[in-house]
Each structure stands twice: as structure tokens, then as C-alpha cells.
Amino acid sequence: AQKVTQAQTEISVVEKEDVTLDCVYETRDTTYYLFWYKQPPSGELVFLIRRNSFDEQNEISGRYSWNFQKSTSSFNFTITASQVVDSAVYFCALSEALLDAGNMLTFGGGTRLMVKP
Amino acid sequence: SQTIHQWPATLVQPVGSPLSLECTVEGTSNPNLYWYRQAAGRGLQLLFYSVGIGQISSEVPQNLSASRPQDRQFILSSKKLLLSDSGFYLCAWSVLVTSPNGVMSEQFFGPGTRLTVL
Numbered sequence: 001a002q003k004v005t006q007a008q009t010e011i012s013v014v015e016k017e018d019v020t021l022d023c024v025y026e027t028r029d030t031t032y033y034l035f036w037y038k039q040p041p042s043g044e045l046v047f048l049i050r051r052n053s054f055d056e057q058n059e060i061s062g063r064y065s066w067n068f069q070k071s072t073s074s075f076n077f078t079i080t081a082s083q084v085v086d087s088a089v090y091f092c093a094l095s096e097a098l099l100d101a102g103n104m105l106t107f108g109g110g111t112r113l114m115v116k117p
Numbered sequence: 118s119q120t121i122h123q124w125p126a127t128l129v130q131p132v133g134s135p136l137s138l139e140c141t142v143e144g145t146s147n148p149n150l151y152w153y154r155q156a157a158g159r160g161l162q163l164l165f166y167s168v169g170i171g172q173i174s175s176e177v178p179q180n181l182s183a184s185r186p187q188d189r190q191f192i193l194s195s196k197k198l199l200l201s202d203s204g205f206y207l208c209a210w211s212v213l214v215t216s217p218n219g220v221m222s223e224q225f226f227g228p229g230t231r232l233t234v235l
Contacts, residue, residue, distance in 0.1 A: 035223070035224075037226075042228075043205055043207075043228065043229045043231070044226060044228045044229060045207060045209075045226035047223055047224070047225065047226075050223050091160065091161065104163045104166055104176070105163070105224055106163075107160050107161040107162075108160060109159065109160040110159075110161075
């Protein structure tokens with residue numbers, strides 16, 4: 001069975017601070033996919049990134065960066081120089097096979113990030 | 118481009134009343150479709166998914182049901198709502214994409230329906 005744990009339920013930072021959201025996963029499969037989604041107050045889930053288990057290269061996109069480490073089964077998300085607009089709930093998710101095969105995402109419990117001005 | 122619609126956006130229903138939430142996808146064919154529920158202050162729970170017309174898989178036994186009468190239409194229903202059915206319901210669809218890392222898949226979510234059962 002697969003499981004995703006986001007131990008931080010809520011994080012509060014002051015604008016311009018860097019913040020890292022932790023994600024630890026469990027899976028028995030050697031091929032799997034990891035995702036991060038952002039849920040702003042409006043409720044809609046916004047896709048941020050996907051990563052397959054064979055690609056451990058870290059990724060940077062603007063102020064966002066992701067650190068994938070198979071050795072520790074972690075896929076952490078860092079926001080550099082946080083802004084008030086980054087305030088949202090962030091979900092980490094795992095899929096053990098291609099979604100198009102009918103398999104679903106397993107979500108972590110989410111981390112609520114509050115960025116104060 | 119692909120678009121996913123959900124309606125209604127918000128709904129307040131009394132306990133014991135029926136429910137019908139609709140989700141439609143535009144701009145793609147034969148997508149996988151999903152229904153998730155997010156209870157207040159909690160994570161997302163997969164309720165149903167469908168790989169084709171008339172094909173529904175249930176992940177959580179409950180008083181909800183789903184149907185897929187058309188390729189791009191996914192309906193969530195209940196004959197009698199419970200208080201515990203309150204939550205934020207999200208529809209999603211998935212498609213394969215080809216990237217330098219190989220064939221991958223990602224899931225796109227609709228705007229959601231906020232259901233309050235009183």
C-alpha cells in the first residue's frame with residue numbers, strides 16, 4: 001500500500017523568508033510518480049510539478065524548488081523569498097503507476113502555509 | 118485546450134435529500150475521471166474513478182454513487198445525504214504526456230463544489 005505523509009500541518013512565515021514543506025512517501029513499487037499541488041483559498045487544486053522515480057535530479061522553477069531523495073523517500077518543496085500570494089494549502093501526492101492506467105493519486109494530509117506581510 | 122467544469126459551485130442540502138453533482142470535461146477524449154472529497158481541514162480522499170463510459174470503481178464504501186453516462190461526463194449522486202457528506206468535492210481528469218523523461222501522466226482538477234448538509 002502507498003502512503004504520503006506531510007508532517008507539517010501548518011507553517012507560518014513572514015514575507016521574504018524561505019520555507020520548506022516536507023513530504024515523505026511509502027511505496028513498494030520501483031516505478032512511481034510524485035506530485036505537488038497548490039490549493040489556494042478559492043479551493044481549486046493547481047498542479048505544480050510531477051517527478052518519476054527514475055529522475056532524481058532536483059528541479060527549480062523561479063522561486064520554487066524540489067528536492068527528491070529516494071534514499072530517504074522524500075520529495076520536499078522549498079519556496080524562496082516567500083510572498084503573501086504563496087499562502088495556500090500544499091499537497092504532496094504519489095501514484096504507483098501511470099494515472100492513465102486507472103490508478104489514482106494518494107494524497108498527503110496537506111500543509112497550510114501562511115505568509116504574513 | 119482542455120477545460121473541466123463542475124456545478125453547482127456551492128450547495129446547501131438538508132439531511133436525507135438527494136444529491137447530484139456534475140462534472141464535464143472539454144477538449145479531450147476518453148479521459149480517466151475521478152471524484153475526490155475534502156472534508157473541512159483535511160486532505161483529499163478518492164471516492165470514485167472511471168476509465169471509460171459505464172466503468173466505475175469505488176474506493177470508499179458509502180452512501181454515494183457515481184455514473185459516467187457519456188465519455189466526458191461524470192456524475193456523483195446520493196439518494197439520501199448524511200451530515201458527514203458535507204465537504205468540498207473535486208472532479209479531476211488525467212491524460213498521458215510525453216516528456217524528455219518518458220511518458221508521464223498528470224491529473225487536472227475542476228473548481229470544486231462546496232456541499233453543506235444541514
